[in-house]
Amino acid sequence: MVKVGPGGLRRIRRTVQFAALFIANGYWPGLGRAEIYSGPAKGVCVPFLNCYSCPAALFACPLGSIQSLLAAARTLSVYVGGMMLAAGFAVGRLFCGWLCPFGLLQDALALPRARQVRIPRWIRAFKYVLLALVIVLPVAWVSAGVGVPFYCKFFCPAGTLEGGLVLVLGRPEIRVNIGWLFAWKVAVLALFLGLMPFVYRVFCRTACPLGAFYGLFNQVSLWRVERDRGRCKSCGSCEEICPVGVPVTKNPNHTECIRCLECTKACPYGALVFTVMEARNHKVKLEL
Amino acid sequence: MKRLGSRWLPWMGFAAGLLLMAAGIARGEFIAVLYKASRICLECIGIG
Numbered sequence: 001m002v003k004v005g006p007g008g009l010r011r012i013r014r015t016v017q018f019a020a021l022f023i024a025n026g027y028w029p030g031l032g033r034a035e036i037y038s039g040p041a042k043g044v045c046v047p048f049l050n051c052y053s054c055p056a057a058l059f060a061c062p063l064g065s066i067q068s069l070l071a072a073a074r075t076l077s078v079y080v081g082g083m084m085l086a087a088g089f090a091v092g093r094l095f096c097g098w099l100c101p102f103g104l105l106q107d108a109l110a111l112p113r114a115r116q117v118r119i120p121r122w123i124r125a126f127k128y129v130l131l132a133l134v135i136v137l138p139v140a141w142v143s144a145g146v147g148v149p150f151y152c153k154f155f156c157p158a159g160t161l162e163g164g165l166v167l168v169l170g171r172p173e174i175r176v177n178i179g180w181l182f183a184w185k186v187a188v189l190a191l192f193l194g195l196m197p198f199v200y201r202v203f204c205r206t207a208c209p210l211g212a213f214y215g216l217f218n219q220v221s222l223w224r225v226e227r228d229r230g231r232c233k234s235c236g237s238c239e240e241i242c243p244v245g246v247p248v249t250k251n252p253n254h255t256e257c258i259r260c261l262e263c264t265k266a267c268p269y270g271a272l273v274f275t276v277m278e279a280r281n282h283k284v285k286l287e288l
Numbered sequence: 289m290k291r292l293g294s295r296w297l298p299w300m301g302f303a304a305g306l307l308l309m310a311a312g313i314a315r316g317e318f319i320a321v322l323y324k325a326s327r328i329c330l331e332c333i334g335i336g
Binding site: 079085 | 295297298299301302304305306307308309310311312313315317318319320321322324325326327328329330331332333334335336
């Protein structure tokens with residue numbers, strides 16, 4: 001078996017991220033015509049953020065779907081919720097690190113120094129507030145008889161980039177309808193784009209409700225990072241390489257971990273492995 | 289440090305997720321998602 005180091009793993013991850021980008025957004029004719037795909041695959045939710053109003057999108061976004069069903073029918077979708085639950089219990093936040101196209105954009109824009117920037121806990125906690133609002137507001141905030149898909153409408157920068165901007169540029173009849181709301185959303189997108197080179201995964205760490213949800217499962221997912229206490233010398237190599245500031249030696253399955261798995265390759269003693277959960281008693285720490 | 293789960297929790301959670309997915313599909317939510325995702329939702333992209 002060929003051994004890869006952290007750099008090799010990063011290249012493999014980048015390849016997988018690009019593959020996910022092109023598979024999830026494989027409707028190329030849609031980009032040229034600014035028309036969205038409406039075939040049967042659109043009923044399938046991918047487990048990561050991918051705006052279904054993007055003309056190239058082949059699948060549905062779980063956040064958009066869960067909000068629009070809450071807004072229209074006042075019912076929490078067990079189909080989308082079940083998918084998110086199964087995905088979270090399977091691999092936790094692995095989707096953020098390996099599949100999410102908006103995560104790929106953030107990786108591509110990040111300067112090397114961005115990996116050293118730490119974000120205060122109270123700012124990181126903002127994504128949990130957004131997660132709660134994603135569920136509450138489409139039911140509680142009703143306008144003209146239907147609920148408001150709050151996150152998509154007022155916040156999601158991925159939707160603005162993948163859906164909003166492409167449609168506004170490609171469709172004159174949509175362009176004439178833009179107003180203050182669209183300007184606000186472009187400002188939110190610009191804020192995150194401006195921060196991305198300087199703070200690694202700034203959106204994932206502060207404002208992604210889906211990442212917040214999956215992060216809650218990092219500790220209890222089937223596949224997780226296991227630390228061999230016998231081998232670990234607490235040298236700190238894992239914490240040094242971690243791009244999101246996880247205290248790996250204390251809690252390798254921290255809620256902030258996006259499972260890039262570079263720590264498992266950086267450990268000189270082979271003390272960290274990403275594997276199916278240990279069958280023996282397992283202590284769980286839920287640290288936000 | 290809190291003990292939140294046993295070795296069965298991930299398996300039970302994963303199975304519950306799959307069952308919920310199947311239940312959702314059975315009650316027509318796949319079609320509902322397909323319907324919503326196949327149309328441009330102006331409100332959803334901050335235009336409407």
